[in-house]
């Protein structure tokens with residue numbers, strides 16, 4: 001059965017998506033089209049990022065988003081590009097974006113999907129030429145088509161995701177995604193304008209020796225988290241923290257390690273957002289054999305209450321996340 005044969009490294013993303021679709025006999029191709037729309041927007045954003053030193057696109061936009069952060073110009077540009085691609089593609093009825101307080105209705109009333117997106121992750125790193133990203137999460141709408149998507153369509157737990165992924169704009173640009181059947185990574189070849197399969201069936205190491213956390217706020221961690229951090233150091237782990245979640249996550253996914261952003265005095269629920277940061281990466285890490293937890297429960301089982309809610313997160317290699325959970329349970 002040629003459909004079941006793994007595609008070779010070097011297959012284009014478009015071909016890979018089409019072949020995967022053939023594996024689902026009743027698939028209509030709408031999810032495939034949606035993934036291609038995201039890849040197209042990613043190429044456009046990649047172009048803007050690469051030119052950002054030359055055109056007037058770096059720096060602050062002069063506005064704050066709903067999280068009280070200063071928006072960067074590229075936050076705004078990436079948000080516009082992704083929303084436009086999803087609206088034009090027609091498969092998505094409603095979008096949640098980090099950069100918009102309310103749900104965005106695309107007007108595609110027949111669209112079967114809802115997307116949550118962090119259009120530009122790590123935006124404090126734009127001006128200093130450090131890797132940044134995009135994170136997305138895809139749900140099937142629950143309400144009937146023919147009208148706008150609802151809050152209930154948007155506030156589904158992570159276990160309902162049908163696909164999730166990220167783009168990393170780094171030393172090379174990559175798109176990594178899952179549809180619940182393993183994780184595959186594609187590297188962008190800019191001279192051809194195509195993503196090619198470069199990292200088939202990514203499995204994350206069961207354990208690792210890297211910890212990634214903003215240690216500057218460790219004085220305000222809860223005692224259990226402080227104890228876990230101390231243990232990482234006593235075991236001689238390496239500290240690696242870029243400050244772009246996508247880049248920190250991507251490194252640990254490939255090499256093994258743990259990323260955590262716990263509750264702090266400044267951010268009592270942690271800083272990262274459940275719908276478009278924690279859940280999509282949780283789906284990917286689980287599909288790659290890793291784990292994601294709030295410290296006390298599986299990230300993907302949290303019942304979301306608000307579009308922009310935050311949650312503490314411990315994510316990465318299975319053994320390391322379980323050890324953090326164990327210490328937290330012990331201190332409770």
Ligand code: AHG
Nearest residue numbers: 118120121122123124214243244245
């Ligand atoms: P965003 O740029 O989408 O607002 O996300 C910023 C996030 C994440 O990328 C990063 O890991 C984290 O903020 C860094 O926070 P600290 O500066 O508090 O460490």
Ligand code: MN
Nearest residue numbers: 069075098123
């Ligand atoms: Mn932001």
Ligand code: MN
Nearest residue numbers: 118121122277
């Ligand atoms: Mn982010």
Ligand code: MN
Nearest residue numbers: 098118120121
């Ligand atoms: Mn962002």
